[in-house]
Amino acid sequence: MPFSDIARAAEIQLSRNLIPSLKAKGWRPRVIGYDGYGSSAPSTTGMHNPGSPMARVLARMLMRPANAPAEGPLFRSIPRELPTTPERVREIAVDTLMDAQRGWRQLIDVPVPYLPVTIRVGGVSVRTRADRAGYIDVVVRDHGLGPGWHDVEIDAAGAGTVTTRVRIVGPGERLGIVCDIDDTVMVTEVPRALIAAWNFLFKNASNREAVPGMAQLLARIEDAHPDTPIIFLSTGPWNAVPTLRSFFAHNGYPQAPKLMTDWGPSATGWFRSGIEHKRTELRRLMIDLPDVTWLLIGDDGQHDPLIYSEVVREHSNRIAAVAIRHLSQKEQVLAGSQIAHPMGLGYEARTLAEADVPVVTGGDGFELARLLPSWIVGGHADQAGGWASGPAEG
Structure with missing residues (x-):
């Protein structure tokens, strides 16, 4: 056994x-x-x-x-x-x-x-x-x-x-959002074990750092598309949901379902695969909500570029855009990331670059908002974090 x-x-x-x-x-x-x-x-x-x-x-x-x-x-x-x-x-x-x-x-x-x-x-x-x-x-x-x-x-x-x-x-074609949590909306510096453990085990929700502009980006998209479903998809444990609720409320993030995972031994190994969890949930969302075209938001500190590139390859007609938060050099080092280029390296970078969907990278939510197609965000953020209502290129 x-x-x-x-x-x-x-x-x-x-x-x-x-x-x-x-x-x-x-x-x-x-x-x-x-x-x-x-x-x-x-x-x-x-x-x-x-x-x-x-x-x-x-x-x-x-x-x-x-x-x-x-x-x-x-x-x-x-x-x-x-x-x-x-x-x-x-x-x-x-x-x-x-x-x-x-x-x-x-x-x-x-x-x-x-x-x-x-x-x-x-x-x-x-x-x-x-x-x-x-x-x-x-x-x-x-x-x-x-x-x-x-x-x-x-x-x-x-x-x-x-x-x-x-x-x-509701029925009918519409935009939806799948958004990662760790290092996308909340700074956790995952997967560096000691920092991640400290953030999760000892820091109160109100003391955790939010990624600048991400709450504003999601709120702006909701304003432009009132019926937009938002799903937060994370490799974090279900145990963290009560604390995440406090963090989201404290930092102005919209209310939305959170699809987490269960840490601990599984039928296939000592720990459950976070990559497989995200793959499975994304495929399920494609089936459960067939009229939704998704904006995928993540970061390049873990495996989001790889997972999203697979979804783009398999379901390009169901993806409106991909937005990747590019971690700073310090965050890359703390997270132990192997990605040095804003679009990543290797297979996932090539797949995203060749995708027939808009793919943008930026250091925070304001930068991503400036680069995403204007029909998605309903206008673009200026350098000061405000919003312009006029059209933008893309």
Whole structure:
């Protein structure tokens, strides 16, 4: 038996052994809901398989103390004025407490495997079970919901009913955005292990550094294309989602589903492949949302140029543009990157350079906005970070 299988079995057995002890201390199963996505009607383009309306519901079953703060998909902006009601004071206090939660506590999770759940989306109910790591990843068909954000109920045995949400994308051709997180919207200097570990394990969300101009770029595209679905795709762990929510709210990033991964032993090795995670999710988005043409945003510190070049080669008609944040020389060194040219080196650089889609590189969101086609950004950023409404070349 491979060592990774032994480690995986030990991980599962450890969780099972801990659950009775935690129950005796007053801990109970809790549903941690994540934002999902879906479609509201069959594809309107003849080139795609129409399928049926779908909603992808994401959650995890974990053991939590009875008095632990809520971890639902809250998304509140940082207050710019003093609170005027007791309820608002309590909301801010909870947000601040969650923001101050150290990352290392998020890694000490005890999943509840195989917990029975009932999922209600619109007028449809689906019964299922969590997997052996406590995850729920379920597609609900023919839900009857229209475009926009909708509440979804998850009723888990012993955990009660919680509400999470899905972003339903309307029919018709439209622009969508897939955006990386690490070193694209948030400076993490991944994959340098010590720096990445320090950022994730010990720094509060409000203290992490945002990449300049990226929040403004995404907001500008949303203004120009109000029905644009945004998906954040990361190799980071699902455990980080509560902290990421605080970071995104604090720095003005739009609310959007986050597709993360699960760290730890898998059926194929000691650690799950981040590259395969991104490849799989991108291919799934092509199938789940067939009318969407995607803007892919990433950075050249890891594998985004390689992954995006593969998508461009396989689905060039589904890619509106590719935007790669070029790390500074210091960031390249800290990240251990082998890429020295703004377009990268080797196969991925040639594929992107030869692609029949616009490909731009820049040091931050403002520079990327100046280089992206004007129809995408609805105008271009000037050197001071402001926006011009006139047309731009490209």
